[in-house]
Amino acid sequence: MAASSAKSVNAEEIEVSWQNALYETLKEQGVTQFAYVPDAGHRILIDRSLADPDVHSVALTTEEEGVALAAGAHLGGARAVLLMQSSGLGNCVNFMSMIKGGNFPFLTLISMRGDFGEGNPWQMGMGQAVRPILDAMNFVTLEVTEPGEVVPTTVAAATMAFKSGQPVAVLLTQKLIGAKAF
Amino acid sequence: MTKKAAPSGTNPAYVLDRCEAVPAIIGNPDDFLFVSGLAGTAKDLASLTKDGANYFGMAGAMGAAVSMGLGLALARPDKRVLVATGDGELLMNVGALATVSILNPPNLSILCVDNGHYGETGYQKSHTSLGVDLEQMAIGAGIKSTCTVDTADAIASGARMLRESNGSCFVLLRVKPTDPPKFKRNMDASASRVRFRLKLLGHV
Numbered sequence: 255m256a257a258s259s260a261k262s263v264n265a266e267e268i269e270v271s272w273q274n275a276l277y278e279t280l281k282e283q284g285v286t287q288f289a290y291v292p293d294a295g296h297r298i299l300i301d302r303s304l305a306d307p308d309v310h311s312v313a314l315t316t317e318e319e320g321v322a323l324a325a326g327a328h329l330g331g332a333r334a335v336l337l338m339q340s341s342g343l344g345n346c347v348n349f350m351s352m353i354k355g356g357n358f359p360f361l362t363l364i365s366m367r368g369d370f371g372e373g374n375p376w377q378m379g380m381g382q383a384v385r386p387i388l389d390a391m392n393f394v395t396l397e398v399t400e401p402g403e404v405v406p407t408t409v410a411a412a413t414m415a416f417k418s419g420q421p422v423a424v425l426l427t428q429k430l431i432g433a434k435a436f
Numbered sequence: 437m438t439k440k441a442a443p444s445g446t447n448p449a450y451v452l453d454r455c456e457a458v459p460a461i462i463g464n465p466d467d468f469l470f471v472s473g474l475a476g477t478a479k480d481l482a483s484l485t486k487d488g489a490n491y492f493g494m495a496g497a498m499g500a501a502v503s504m505g506l507g508l509a510l511a512r513p514d515k516r517v518l519v520a521t522g523d524g525e526l527l528m529n530v531g532a533l534a535t536v537s538i539l540n541p542p543n544l545s546i547l548c549v550d551n552g553h554y555g556e557t558g559y560q561k562s563h564t565s566l567g568v569d570l571e572q573m574a575i576g577a578g579i580k581s582t583c584t585v586d587t588a589d590a591i592a593s594g595a596r597m598l599r600e601s602n603g604s605c606f607v608l609l610r611v612k613p614t615d616p617p618k619f620k621r622n623m624d625a626s627a628s629r630v631r632f633r634l635k636l637l638g639h640v
Contacts, residue, residue: 287510310510312539314503315531322500326471326507329492329629330515331637334507352497356625 295365499529537578
């Protein structure tokens with residue numbers, strides 16, 4: 255993969271480390287449904303959820319399914335997280351109206367494209383629209399730029415989502431995950 | 437709103453009246469947790485449950501019903517979850533059937549009330565009036581237990597599948613394009629959410 259080969263061994267180790275810590279954090283926060291469309295930025299979370307008999311690993315055909323899935327999980331007393339790339343946010347907008355109108359708690363981790371150092375022009379439109387869309391749908395948006403911020407930011411986001419009943423998005427920025435080489 | 441009659445030229449397979457067929461195929465509504473999509477099926481279930489606390493119905497978010505039911509079914513394996521969706525609602529997010537099939541929770545039953553039309557917007561024909569078969573799409577998605585119910589005689593076997601299937605199931609109920617029951621339901625999604633959780637969980 256171009257993304258991997260462009261990174262130094264050290265950067266790869268750091269990424270593996272924060273993704274593993276992120277998975278542990280989400281489990282400590284009581285998340286039992288991990289919903290996703292496959293994405294390199296969430297690779298380790300997805301693989302760990304698939305290997306974990308204590309959680310449901312839900313591969314979606316489109317990200318909007320994950321918004322409805324999370325709302326259904328909440329009705330049943332469970333906690334879900336939606337892992338997606340920034341392009342997937344565009345698929346979710348109409349279902350986000352149910353989150354807003356129903357005051358559902360909601361947590362999503364968005365790996366950013368179309369932002370800092372992007373080299374694929376097809377990613378730019380959605381990448382730059384992420385914040386205006388989240389603002390328009392009244393989401394709380396937190397941003398992570400350093401590996402050391404991943405865990406505390408996720409704890410803060412999960413607390414606001416599941417204790418205060420808010421819709422919260424954590425942006426894993428390209429400063430954190432790097433820009434894919436083209 | 438006047439009661440619409442089936443337009444002439446309607447497919448002869450669409451003969452059942454949803455106002456009778458939906459209650460008949462579901463039976464005692466206390467046996468399920470319900471999620472419905474918007475429009476017709478929301479009214480079917482609101483009428484059947486008297487807008488009960490075991491029912492969460494939508495009035496928007498078209499295409500969300502199956503996925504919401506999946507999240508609920510995974511969260512509560514001890515309860516049988518019935519999703520009621522229309523042909524138009526399901527077509528908007530038909531890939532959700534593929535997601536259901538790979539998880540295959542045994543407590544998730546999908547009832548698609550297919551009238552071949554977009555009833556809420558004036559009974560324009562949907563794709564299912566024009567040759568699209570949603571049971572075949574469910575089979576193609578990998579759902580093992582499926583059936584089509586289009587006569588009164590077939591309702592009992594469809595009802596049994598909705599209650600007893602040991603994997604996620606899909607029942608296509610073909611009905612004529614006439615209005616669902618009239619029922620004034622609560623359209624406040626937040627109130628419905630709180631009501632549902634209080635009854636099921638004992639807390640908000």
